[in-house]
Amino acid sequence: MEQGENQSAGSFVVSSSDNNELEDLPVKERCFEQREALPGEPRCVVCGRYGEYICDQTDDDICSVECKTILLARIAAKTKPAVKAAKRVNLPLGDESFCIKDINFPNIPTLADSRISSLRTKLDICVKGDAVPDPIMCFSACGLPEKLVHNLETAGYCMPTPVQMQVIPASMSNRSLLVSADTGSGKTASFLIPIIAHCSQVRSQESTSNQGPLAIVLAPTRELCLQVEEQAKVLGKGLPFKTALVVGGDPLPQQIYRIENGIELIVGTPGRLIDLLMKHNVDLTYVSVFVLDEVDCLLERGFRDQAMQIFQSLSQPQVMMFSATLHSEVEKMSNSLAKNVISISCGNPNRPTKSVKQVVIWVESKKKKQKIFEIMKSKQHFKPPAVVFVSSRVGADLLSEAITVATGLEVVSIHGEKTMKERRENLRRFLTGEVSVVVSTGVLGRGMDLLKVRQVILFDIPNSIDEYIHQVGRASRMGEEGMAVVFVNEEDRRIFKELVQVLKTAGAPIPRELANSRYTAGVYVGSERKRKLSSSAHTNSDQIASLDYISDR
Ligand SMILES: Nc1ncnc2c1ncn2[C@@H]1O[C@H](COP(=O)(O)OP(=O)(O)OP(=O)(O)O)[C@@H](O)[C@H]1O
Numbered sequence: 001m002e003q004g005e006n007q008s009a010g011s012f013v014v015s016s017s018d019n020n021e022l023e024d025l026p027v028k029e030r031c032f033e034q035r036e037a038l039p040g041e042p043r044c045v046v047c048g049r050y051g052e053y054i055c056d057q058t059d060d061d062i063c064s065v066e067c068k069t070i071l072l073a074r075i076a077a078k079t080k081p082a083v084k085a086a087k088r089v090n091l092p093l094g095d096e097s098f099c100i101k102d103i104n105f106p107n108i109p110t111l112a113d114s115r116i117s118s119l120r121t122k123l124d125i126c127v128k129g130d131a132v133p134d135p136i137m138c139f140s141a142c143g144l145p146e147k148l149v150h151n152l153e154t155a156g157y158c159m160p161t162p163v164q165m166q167v168i169p170a171s172m173s174n175r176s177l178l179v180s181a182d183t184g185s186g187k188t189a190s191f192l193i194p195i196i197a198h199c200s201q202v203r204s205q206e207s208t209s210n211q212g213p214l215a216i217v218l219a220p221t222r223e224l225c226l227q228v229e230e231q232a233k234v235l236g237k238g239l240p241f242k243t244a245l246v247v248g249g250d251p252l253p254q255q256i257y258r259i260e261n262g263i264e265l266i267v268g269t270p271g272r273l274i275d276l277l278m279k280h281n282v283d284l285t286y287v288s289v290f291v292l293d294e295v296d297c298l299l300e301r302g303f304r305d306q307a308m309q310i311f312q313s314l315s316q317p318q319v320m321m322f323s324a325t326l327h328s329e330v331e332k333m334s335n336s337l338a339k340n341v342i343s344i345s346c347g348n349p350n351r352p353t354k355s356v357k358q359v360v361i362w363v364e365s366k367k368k369k370q371k372i373f374e375i376m377k378s379k380q381h382f383k384p385p386a387v388v389f390v391s392s393r394v395g396a397d398l399l400s401e402a403i404t405v406a407t408g409l410e411v412v413s414i415h416g417e418k419t420m421k422e423r424r425e426n427l428r429r430f431l432t433g434e435v436s437v438v439v440s441t442g443v444l445g446r447g448m449d450l451l452k453v454r455q456v457i458l459f460d461i462p463n464s465i466d467e468y469i470h471q472v473g474r475a476s477r478m479g480e481e482g483m484a485v486v487f488v489n490e491e492d493r494r495i496f497k498e499l500v501q502v503l504k505t506a507g508a509p510i511p512r513e514l515a516n517s518r519y520t521a522g523v524y525v526g527s528e529r530k531r532k533l534s535s536s537a538h539t540n541s542d543q544i545a546s547l548d549y550i551s552d553r
Pocket residue numbers: 156157158159160161164181182183184185186187188189323324446447448449451473477478
């Protein structure tokens with residue numbers, strides 16, 4: 001990239017693509033003040049935003065004073081050994097505010113309280129709790145090990161997402177957290193990053209020969225555990241950080257062997273972990289971080305007792321709880337697991353992500369198969385790879401076979417009755433693009449990062465609106481646009497009210513049969529509402545009409 005004129009402060013060179021008039025503009029102090037880079041524009045070597053300036057000492061593209069400071073500190077730190085954890089200190093700012101001051105990078109400018117709260121508003125972050133640490137604007141701003149920052153960059157994580165900006169510093173201050181944020185917003189890395197930093201710090205300082213686990217992550221499905229462990233391995237590569245996957249269906253002796261040989265993190269489903277702990281003596285003395293991913297599901301009857309049993313075998317760990325759907329009961333229960341919990345909410349939790357267009361079609365049960373075949377035969381409507389959600393295991397197998405027969409598409413199914421080997425293999429075939437459709441029960445509904453999926457079809461609507469939100473969320477990651485086609489009919493009346501509310505909030509059209517159903521009463525009342533309804537309710541249940549309706553959108 002060409003260089004231009006010196007900026008007045010003398011510490012930057014303005015990129016030649018900038019107009020001379022820009023020299024009069026103040027230099028951007030903080031990274032978040034800078035805009036995103038457009039295609040072809042220089043990018044900041046630290047955060048990836050628009051590289052408006054050139055660092056006078058390294059000739060690198062840089063976006064702000066903040067990133068320049070980080071860049072220079074990184075270069076200086078290259079000769080130093082391990083990076084120490086960030087410490088919270090009071091800084092004598094004009095208005096007595098607190099800031100996270102990173103002892104490794106003391107020159108990074110800090111923000112006053114008022115600017116922190118406007119930053120949170122801008123990022124859609126709400127926090128509740130005492131002395132909540134400030135959000136960070138880049139991964140290197142809170143003393144993560146250099147190798148971890150490098151791994152993040154290699155994984156394509158240039159900037160933290162809003163949930164990561166707030167959760168990482170809060171977690172590194174050892175506070176327990178209850179976090180709700182949109183599906184696909186990066187919650188997994190927000191707990192894995194502090195765990196990896198903590199584990200590698202403990203191991204590099206430790207003088208004892210303890211090799212027992214330091215952290216446990218619980219998740220409700222085997223597939224989700226597999227995915228979380230996989231991500232942990234990628235982010236913790238090259239650090240003293242090993243993982244063990246403890247899920248049903250895989251041989252227990254191998255899981256025990258791995259733990260005995262020394263690991264830092266256990267990722268597992270509650271049932272199998274209890275099984276393992278009962279049959280084998282695992283030293284949990286040093287487990288100081290306990291994560292409940294999809295916490296609302298883990299605290300439901302069925303999982304709750306097992307999750308609590310595991311929790312009770314730990315000695316006052318930091319507890320971190322995450323989900324895209326959280327309600328007051330979970331909040332109450334979380335307070336019994338930990339004291340002084342910080343609540344963090346990002347984006348629009350408890351609603352389907354705005355990035356997914358919801359297309360609800362009224363289809364009678366006996367016509368559902370025909371309808372899905374029509375969609376899948378249509379180049380216009382079918383956007384593979386696609387996930388089809390059904391309510392039963394038998395239904396998953398039957399529908400996948402029927403789709404293959406009717407459309408010629410190769411389809412796999414995944415559900416709880418299949419062996420772990422089959423589940424792994426079918427998921428692998430789908431994720432590698434070998435097959436373009438997977439028919440699944442709820443096992444793929446929560447947490448699964450099905451990266452390329454942009455279309456989900458809810459052949460059977462799930463039992464609760466929370467599961468609906470999670471299943472719809474599979475069609476979008478990190479704000480990418482996706483579509484959820486949802487089949488609904490009178491048999492789904494238990495969910496009508498909440499569904500209509502969700503569709504109304506999203507501004508999605510509501511089938512007339514759904515809007516006019518007596519089970520929707522109370523959501524639409526009075527003549528004024530009826531008038532509004534007629535403009536958004538679409539017509540009959542005729543199959544072709546509904547397909548045309550999809551194409552209109
Ligand atoms: N900082 C980042 N930069 C780029 N990509 C990221 C970043 N953080 C996470 N991702 C990617 O975003 C995707 C979604 O992240 P993740 O699966 O953690 O979402 P989630 O919030 O847990 O969603 P869900 O509620 O559906 O489980 C993943 O593919 C992940 O690799």
